[in-house]
Amino acid sequence: MDGPYVVGEIGCWAARTEVHEAAALGQVSTLRRLIQSGAPVNSVAVDSITPLHEACIQGRSQCVELLLEAGAQVDARNVDGSTPLCEACSAGSLACVRMLLAHGAKVNPALTSRTASPLHEACVGGNVECVKLLLSVGASLEASDLYHGTPLHVACANRHTECVKMLLNAGANVNASRLHETPLHYAAKAKQVEMMELLVEFGANIYARDQREKKPVDYTALDSPAAACLRSFESSPLALQQLSRVAMRNKLGTRALEVIGQLDIPKLLIGYLCFQ
Structure with a gap:
């Protein structure tokens, strides 16, 4: 009643x-x-x-x-x-x-120890269109709470690769840390090979160690596709194109990289510009 x-x-x-x-x-x-x-x-x-x-x-x-x-x-x-x-x-x-x-x-209400931001909530459910709209109006990429870490952590933990792509392209910190765990740790735990490849392409540190001194690969099963993915990155350096992308993103920002990607600039020239 x-x-x-x-x-x-x-x-x-x-x-x-x-x-x-x-x-x-x-x-x-x-x-x-x-x-x-x-x-x-x-x-x-x-x-x-x-x-x-x-x-x-x-x-x-x-x-x-x-x-x-x-x-x-x-x-x-x-x-x-x-x-x-x-x-x-x-x-x-x-x-x-x-x-x-x-x-x-x-779009960015003050967080308390018990709350997540609207962007966190959208990433939990993999609600791509909501994520896109929130990012367009200035949602904080680095908002972090006690339980979830950043929105990128949340998207990785919940296996939402499309949200991960959007966050990375918007400039999310690929090596953000929650209790020393990076988004790559979360992706490794979730056994998401495509997601791990994407994170590494954007500069994720495959050697980062969490509070238990474990690297992302330590959370994968031996001989699994996820383990093979990370082992391959450990044994083989990134290609010049990937290194250039990471360096350009760090130096000039995401938007500049998007513009350059639309231009016909030789990869070797981009690499030279990035590492000066």
Whole structure:
């Protein structure tokens, strides 16, 4: 049974309301009626969940629109510190993400020990279009939390190669460390050969050691494709083209490399320019 409404700002507690229920179930007409009758859109239920959180968790874009237009607080936080934008990214709802950003949602909310950023959440689910949109509006590539590391760590741990590509092309630090573990450690643990090759191409250190003094290859099974991949990189130096790419990226940045890649410049010349 729905409890009584509690009128007030975020922070006032209430039982789960009809507004929460309608938002979660995508009952647009019911939600509109409730709003028109004066039902508060910023009531919080257990765990500080607002109706806007509920709508975003379920990807109910029409309900999100109604709530925002009625004055729902766009950056409200639940008990874990997650904002509606985090929930929309986790759900992979591009429509909700766009709407929240259009209403001023923070793409880089302050992190606490218990929260991940919207970009982290999008990478957990491999929600490529959400990742692309977040990057286009300045999502932090190096935001790091206690449990996940950077978004690149998250994408590697969850085996989302396409997200890894997007993050690397946007300039993510390929050797970022969480407890001395790099994204390559995560990719090795996940046995993702294509991902490991991609990380190395972008400059991942195959000799990096974590807090247990283990290299990425130490997390692969003997004679497995993943082990063979890393052993081959240990025994054979990168080709000039790959070295040039890494050096150019480090020296001039990602965008410059993309532009140069469209030009007809001999590889040896690029190599010469990179190593001066």
